[in-house]
Amino acid sequence: MDVEKVFHMTGGVGKTSYAQNSSLQKKASDMVKHITMETIEELYYSIAPKSLGIADLGCSSGPNSLSLIKDIVEVVEETSHKLFHPLPEFRVYLNDLPTNDFNSVFKSLPDFYRDLKKDRNEGGPAIFIAGYPGSFYGRLFPNNCLHFIYSSYSLHWLSKVPPALYDEHGKSTNKGNVYISESSPPSVSQAYWNQFQEDFSLFLKSRSVEVVTGGRMVLILLGRIGQDHVDRGNSFFWEILSRSLAISVSQGQIDREKLDSYEVHFYAPSTNEIEDEVGREGSFEVDRLEMFEIDREAKDGESYGTAVAMTVRAIQESMICNHFGDGIDLDTLFNNYGKMVDEEMAKQN
């Protein structure tokens, strides 16, 4: 499967869209917002460019895509004011895969620009927002054009399902699971880890050519606390997806073989792994590496399990539909998913 041509957060603004089901991702960005803004401030103090290049890698669609930009503009306004500098020109590079719903991001731009200009003298900042579609595991932007690179909730997605998961006959060595689980052989976690190493170092190498000397990055991604791959953080939610898909198999909606061959293109690295990879690749230095835990709140009248199910659906629907075809009933699948999460949570309490 060609991830670049298939994978996307569910577009539009409907009930199952990413736009409506990305409050968890927003919460995570908000939790580290102080780090992002401090980084921007330090960067501006040290370089103070006349034209500031900012990239958001994996911008997706929905309210999260542009809220960061507004915050950055405000911090730079304050900082340039303190320094008695004229406000720089802002070049904003929004990136995601070519299958992302850029149309809905672009349609919200006229209102975004209007709001930015409101209450500001001289017509507000000069800001040029563009969409740069493509995989961030490779070059995306011209040489030396960026001062600040941001990526939230994207780098845990691999460029592809690790090919080493499949044997010489193309059969998965991780049958019955969609990610590393208790029952996975050690070769499975090795295959995922190798794919992450390959992808993450290509990411760093590509960005190193695009960022100016002294530029900065803030990367927010899912990770795991210890060395064990099986935990309550990430693998638990993939485990529930495996079990939900198994119900669809038992109901005859999808073939057992289809499920056996389905694996997610995801990896949750540990902080050690990230540090080692950055060091090994050599283009960047780690300035600050923090692990934080986040939990989602359910909306009013909605169970915790349902909220998780909607989040997972918004990020997985494109891949599941592509792999399993039209026969699969997504409403039932994620209904089962939500119920199972609630049951597991009840057991823990």
Next chain:
Amino acid sequence: MDVEKVFHMTGGVGKTSYAQNSSLQKKASDMVKHITMETIEELYYSIAPKSLGIADLGCSSGPNSLSLIKDIVEVVEETSHKLFHPLPEFRVYLNDLPTNDFNSVFKSLPDFYRDLKKDRNEGGPAIFIAGYPGSFYGRLFPNNCLHFIYSSYSLHWLSKVPPALYDEHGKSTNKGNVYISESSPPSVSQAYWNQFQEDFSLFLKSRSVEVVTGGRMVLILLGRIGQDHVDRGNSFFWEILSRSLAISVSQGQIDREKLDSYEVHFYAPSTNEIEDEVGREGSFEVDRLEMFEIDREAKDGESYGTAVAMTVRAIQESMICNHFGDGIDLDTLFNNYGKMVDEEMAKQN
């Protein structure tokens, strides 16, 4: 009506899409392709930048959007080869209104990049293609980032319907017509001309800040041969649209008042008018100004009138739907349109 939020070529790849009904526009671009390519060549000889910025204003969606880029890359490859220069990095800025179907342009990018790399050594040119949504009647791009600006079949679209067409009660002074016609009072053509002047000079002023010294533009737009606004070139086709809409009124599909207030945001300048405006604004010099005539060929088994009707539908559907609402039957409207064009053509022969 806010043109920026409504107007777009019909998206997607369906039967009534712009992608399927823009062969006329392609033919026009092809007719002046030698001028475009000579301009690129001259530009590269005189500046030879390491990083070449190219903008396509009004890129729309469909096959036309990217075919120009491929041609430009090839000419620059040849020219840099002749000069023993390394190939520059290409920065491509695709612009259209935020309502344009950028998604379908972006989805075709992976194949476009793959084709570019085919048969080329060293992985092909470094090319970074971005979407910059917004009105070109205002700033779009960072300062001094462009070497070449191209716009085909876009600058005859005004930023808005000229407000001066409406009297103090908001009633159109051009009732029964959607553009300048035989029966329009002189104030109507004056209103259109003033709007064109305002828009075109803002266009030139905005671009002058974005283009580097020595940069070049190629602009292709509809125009008129003489000073008379009413001719067989443009106003004729709007006249047929007025008459087709009048049939929809007589059939009770739309209100007479709705038709009276409908005017297109279009202007076909003469070569003198363009020359005068460029001179008056002062940022650019006219190097070459040519008028050419173009006629469309019908597809197999389709009448000439039907072909014209499909072209007009693909460019007008968004505005007509927004103004007249869902009650209007577009199939019937453009069926009538096509028949009337065929009848008029038969009269001439």
